[in-house]
Amino acid sequence: MNDRTGPQSASQRDLPIVGQGRPERADARRNRLRVLEAAERLFAEHGVKNVSLDAIAAEAGVGKGTVFRRFGDRAGLAVALLDEREQELQAKILTGPPPLGPGVPAAERATAFLDAYLDLLDRHVELFVDSENASEGARYRIGSYHLWHRHLTLLIEEARPDLDADYTAHALLAPLAADLHHSLRETGYDLNRLKSGLRRLAEAALKA
Template sequence: MENSNGLESASARASGESKPSAGKRPAREAPARGSLPVLGQPAPERADAARNRLRILDAAARLHAEHGIAGLNMDDVATAAGVGKGTLYRRFTDKAGLAAALLDERGRQLHERLMYGPAPLGPGAPGLERLTAFVAAYVEHTVRSLDLVLLSETGTPGGRLAKPVYPFWRRHVEVLMEAAGTPDPRVRAEALLAMLSAEQLQHWTVTDGRPVPALIETLGRAARALAAS
């Protein structure tokens, strides 16, 4: 049986979070935007810059909800947000950057559940149980926003590995595998995350038409086998 406190502490160190005091859980209020390491700590903003960022993200979310990934045309987003194109491009650079920003809040919510939520996804369960729960949650998270995740991972060469959140996912899986006694957990963590890439999940769920629940069960078994080898 793993030491769940040690596991939580290691995950917290990997993510940049400080460990709660012994015997105490953090306040269950929503974390401040930027406090979780999904897209890193944002630089301090002027009030007008913060307002523009929120207007852009709100406009992008509306267009994506109405038109899917095709709705994230940068010119259309700038028009819908009522900002200049220069403002939009300075903030998000390209369509992939805008997709990553839209994924930010959902990623923060998953991070919160991993760090502080109930077991087995959160602390308190053995490593293999938490690993299986992570696979299920990660697949659901990715499939729910598959077009956005695909763009954020494939919009630029090496995009999946370059995503600011990737080191946290990798370290979280690595710590779970360490708790399960897995040899060479770093490489195996990266191998598991490669199996869970958006491109691979799209192939299984869209091209092959595999039902998500059945795929989650299969991938959970694969994760346990990889961790136990």
């Protein structure tokens, strides 16, 4: 860790690491990222349900068999894409520049996280809707929800020791449910309005 970030914070020490597995060969990682980037482009242009594995393989410049063996089907590929993007967000939280990363007050980091997560949710809302509705209560069982809840809980404990940090973290994550976000976007809310509203909620809750 470089000097800019200073000592490791509680949120860095205690935050679980997502997506860790066996080491990946460099060429395998390059191919995987090419497929994920191709899927991301095509999903954004045409919608998840309108994109085939054949189209993704062609866009990535690999064989369909490569995609099938690595991801199984379109649903598996969608899960892998969300996992990759969430790992990138976590890396920024752990070691990236402030305010998302260490080096600023906890309340500022919390609002920066909510902003960053809204960007991710808005970019991949169709994938999030599918993931969070895979079964009843799926949103609250997936590892990423527990990860983000833990991150916010630690920041809230630091910013406002007098609050029930566990509950407050759930309350701040509630507006980030994919179904609600999709519904609000469909009824005319733009992303800046959603960010502004959630930021004000967080600032009000965490104001010392």
